[in-house]
């Protein structure tokens with residue numbers, strides 16, 4: 001196979017494409033590190049669900065607080081006024097398992113972004129081997145995200 005050069009129009013499209021964004025973060029965790037973690041969680045969920053169609057436009061807000069989240073589906077229809085598609089509230093727990101809580105919470109809200117409702121998916125969507133992979137590839141402990 002020879003090298004295939006993309007057409008000018010598709011090049012323009014790829015330049016204009018934006019990545020998933022954490023548009024606001026007032027948690028104790030670093031935006032860059034959370035983004036890396038969320039990127040891997042999406043990758044793992046996408047192995048089963050396929051890529052979230054609006055992944056590149058997903059706008060996430062993270063704040064400091066009790067472990068909770070909210071997410072919209074569909075993302076764009078009628079919800080633009082909020083300015084975000086997923087809202088996560090994360091505390092600064094030094095709990096050794098909090099990394100997996102953050103990952104599971106993001107995965108949970110992401111399932112809502114896919115359009116699933118509660119009876120349709122497991123509360124903690126990630127499998128134990130996927131949590132292990134996250135710990136290998138991102139970090140062992142949530143303290144390292146700070």
Ligand SMILES: [Zn+2]
Pocket residue numbers: 108112118
């Ligand atoms: Zn839920």
